[in-house]
Amino acid sequence: MRPRMLDVASKDFDIELRLLLEALYLKYHYDFRGYAASSLKRRLAQAADHFDCATLSQLQDRVLHEPALFPALLDYLTVQVSELFRDPSYYRALREHVVPVLRTYPSLKVWIAGCSTGEEAWSLAILLREEGLLERTLIYATDINPSALQRAEAGVYAVERIAAFTQNHRLSGARTSLSDYYTAAYGGAVFDRSLKGHIVFSDHSLATDSVFAEVQLLSCRNVLIYFNRELQERALGLFAESLCHKGFLGLGARESLRFSSHEATFTPVVPEDRLYQKR
């Protein structure tokens, strides 16, 4: 049990944190200034430890002058773990309450904001295929982390995770077997290329970029918790702008529109699964 070198409660840490975030923004155009401080501090303290920096100022010096270090730091700043069909009841709610409405559109666009390593994109593609909708659908899966996007696009997941994925898929109201969609090879499960033809993986920042498409369904789960209230407001504004009239918004299991100025823009559809519809 080794104590971390950095004390996040020290006054200097706050000063150095602001300077580091400013430096990342000026040099790399990644804007973490609106991220929730508590978890950001913790992850940066771990990153400083990992890079053997005794202070955030030392980390700032290195990341400014060693651009090769930036992608690794980005992994610390954005690291998130997901699963296929994570929170199965969310997917069940999509099948029951959203799919019947989606059927009424001749063509569909879906946005997964903050897709990380792609688990949710592949899950939605499988769900839409099961529901007979994938052939008319384009899924935009976006994230700020290029290496996460690469992994997402590769669609290769460790075989040890497949049991949990399969269980989640079954609980989501599966109409087929998950094994129909992947091939096990080289210690990994590779997801089906025919699904991938309907997913566009792309770089997009909820902190600095704007809306790029009108979508009928937007899923952004366990992303807003990392933002402070101002950045949450910005992101929800983008979502409201991107969704078509009566389009659906899905949030993470512990996220809600409470405390947001956009609350009145949406009607809860399945409140316990954080599924909303634009008015």
Place this chain on the structure above:
Amino acid sequence: MSRPRHPSAPPPATRVDAIVLGASAGGVEALSRLLPTLPRDFRPALLIVIHIPRGHPSLLVNVFTPHCALPVHEAGDKQPIEPGTVYFAPPDYHLLVDRDAHGPTLALSQDAPVHFSRPAIDVLFESAADVYGARLGGVLLTGANTDGALGLQAVHRAGGVTLVQKPDTARVATMPAAALAAGPVDFVLPLEQMPAVFRAWGDGGAI
């Protein structure tokens, strides 16, 4: 930042705005002896991490609400922290304390588990120490791991008051013992003596 303090010396009589509390194995039983003793006019907020398995809805709110004078909630992201209110970390999320223009708020994260746990006690304690500084009490109860030991030291470094369940009175002594091994602690007490300390923290009076 740190100030010398002898483990057996009386603590400074500062008022505490929040108490962070961590427990693992045996924790529900310990809390059910502790939380019902707190009166309706108890001022500090209580933020609690108990290690619970993921994948099941937490029953903690249902279990404690009928027996507590204080309101009991599952913590929500960006929720303002109200005095005299009990908040439990939800399963599979870390609970942290943040600050916005209006004051301390709850924050959730799904960062990697710490000590194989999410929620983790260290994560709550360190972030709360950062926001509350000296106006924080940190309490570690029974448990079969070492989560919370570093977090309690963070509370201490920030000037807060720390309390550990007397290991030989805990259902499982590992967690309290690890906390005592990690550094100085203000109080080491059996459960029965904790409510009086909690109330003194709330009043800002001497004990």
